[in-house]
Amino acid sequence: MNATTRRGVALLASGATILALTACTPATSSSADDSFTLAVPATFTSFDPAYAGDLASRVVHTFLYDKLLGEDPETGEAVSNLATSWTVTPTSAHFEIADGITCSDGSAFTAETVVRNLERMQDPEKPSPLVGSSFGGLGYTASVGENGTSVDIEFGSPVAFAERKIAEAPSMVCDAGLDDPAALETEAFGTGPYTLKKASTGSNYELEIRDEYDWGIDGASLNDEMPATVTVRMLDSPDTIINLVNSGEADAAYLSDGGDASRITGDLSTVTPSAAVSALFFNHRAGTPTADVALRQAISELVDREEFSQVVSQGAGTVADSLTSSGARCSASGEIELPSGGADAATDTLLAAGYTQSDSGAWSKDGAPVAIRLINGGGEVVGAEWIQSLLSDFGFDTVLDTQTGNDAVAALLAGTTWDVALSGYAAATPPLSLVSGAASPEGRNFSAIDNADYNVAVQTALTTGDGADCGLWQESEEIFFEGSELSPLMLTEATIASPTWDLGAGTSTFFLIPTSISAR
Incomplete structure (x- = not known):
């Protein structure tokens, strides 16, 4: 039931009133076939992946940004994303960055952009709280390779399971966001398959599919089965979320306790991202x-x-x-x-x-x-x-x-x-x-x-x-x-469940893989 397909998505979030539990009839899609609504039990904080490690922000980032490496949902092994090839040891890493990657504003994403992201994460005045879990702490060095398209990292101290940690590292921000970090509080500057269309601070986030995208996880690209828009709704409780999915007002639920999926009616497509x-x-x-x-x-x-x-x-x-x-x-x-x-x-x-x-x-x-x-x-x-x-x-x-x-x-x-x-x-x-x-x-x-x-x-x-x-x-x-x-x-x-869409694949680093979501 988890078909692997690709095309576009948009997210919307809002505080919603609690509805009566509907447990008899399967839900129908919350909107037209080209729109997908995901309900998340948390509050969004920022479009800045290096500093926002909360659940809701990371779910939204999944659609807007990319990482150096992806993760194979079956094996957990690292696969390509922004980098097409790589060598990682406990003390160093080398990445070849894909050619032709563009940001949501049309600008190029380059090896130099990667280095700027890495240097910002260990800014001594404001280090990323995620730098320790991703790169072994402060003290690493990052540089552009002689060919201009590669990135080299020397870790300050040995990093355990470094390849996996880098796949879990914060997503990469485009140069416009790095030039104006304050703007990341309200705007997204990414290379992901979706762009930010509308945001209602803390609650509603609506995304729309890009025109071009072929550097996804393991080389994935857009496809006609993906939703054109994705709405992420930030809600107070699992009960509210389950009620909304059962009533057809949301298409999918993020449930921190996977056992709650049994409370959603219909033929479920599920992924277990983490x-x-x-x-x-x-x-x-x-x-x-x-x-x-x-x-x-x-x-x-x-x-x-x-x-x-x-x-x-x-x-x-x-x-x-x-x-x-x-x-x-x-x-x-x-x-x-x-x-x-x-x-x-x-x-x-x-x-x-x-x-x-x-x-x-x-x-x-x-x-x-x-x-x-x-x-x-x-x-x-x-x-x-x-x-x-x-x-x-x-x-x-x-x-x-x-x-x-x-x-x-x-x-x-x-x-x-x-x-x-x-x-x-x-x-x-x-x-x-x-x-x-x-x-x-x-x-x-x-x-x-x-x-x-x-x-x-x-x-x-x-x-x-x-x-x-x-x-x-x-x-x-x-x-x-x-x-x-x-x-x-x-x-x-954690489980993401939908009675109306095939969710494809999910991983601990990307939650849902956007290019694998498909209409039934």
Whole structure:
């Protein structure tokens, strides 16, 4: 049902009233055959790919911009996009940029444009928050090759799974946007198959197909089956989105919990663009209770992953047992024994480490009660509430911080008001910048994890051969979990579903591949 075709799309987003759930009759298309409406449960922030890493913005960017490399939806391997050929190692990369690429304003996109993008991402006055996960942090160099059509990158430090990371890197902006970055707040300057037609800030984004485009993922070009316009609607909740699709007011739904797709009526075309690990992060900073490995281990033993999955996703999620998903390259899934055993095991761990429990059940150490500040840093609220109840019932004085969105992110990065955080991350490669390296705010390691043995093991894996010895990567992960540095809980897969269009293919880097969307 996922035909691979190509031609054009436009997106529209709006705050919509909640409709009565229609569960009897299949939906019909929300508009004419040449228009496609995608509903997304988030708020758009910017047309600047280097600085807007939120879900809604990235979905819109999918249609407006391109990347150096694409991703094969079947194998996950890198394929061409702006670059036609490439060589990538843990320490360097070389790209040949396709000839004839044009921007939405008709200007040429060149190797020099690529270098300008890369240099801007590590601007010392305003570095991209995504530069660490894509290029191993600041300190790389980028230059145009002698032939004028190629780009060379020398990384400042070895980058694990560099080819995959570059495929996941921010999309490339055209020169007009680089000349006037402030304009990227309201305008798009890209090379993608669609251009921005109309935007209602924060809610409605309408896109229209370009006249020419033949440098898509793996050489894809426009085709007559693609929608001429695409509308992306930003909405408040999955319930609203599902209702709109069932009523025919939207053609497709982006659902962070793939299990919700069963609530959409009709013969569904679906893609699963990404997987994420929900995990408990522990604050390792001095002075926090979770700086103690015994307490981290006890909490990890106490939280039952199967039960968490049932509470949060009604069993639709998969229990996580490593830093990545089972299908990720060099995954240690199934190879590691994580802490478990429930309240009995947690009690034994704490008593052995000198903690005491009062007759009322409250835990303390050296006369000080164990007080846990729990924050929901992007996870499901119901999951955070369940964990708070579990920790409280066990005897920890647990308070839940209910901040959301940017406020919660700011609190996580500051690291001063929380001890345990329920949060998540992409599961395709080990989240090295989140579990090692500089602590926030200097780096992305917001838990301030500093496991010296793990750091050495990672460097060994990075610098041995081509950096892809899976045995070494799995050994490094075993070392990591010996310290109960964090506790992976559940693997969830986002799903895009449509009862009226064939969605073609999607990947973790592009969500939907625009040239593969086709009319039924």
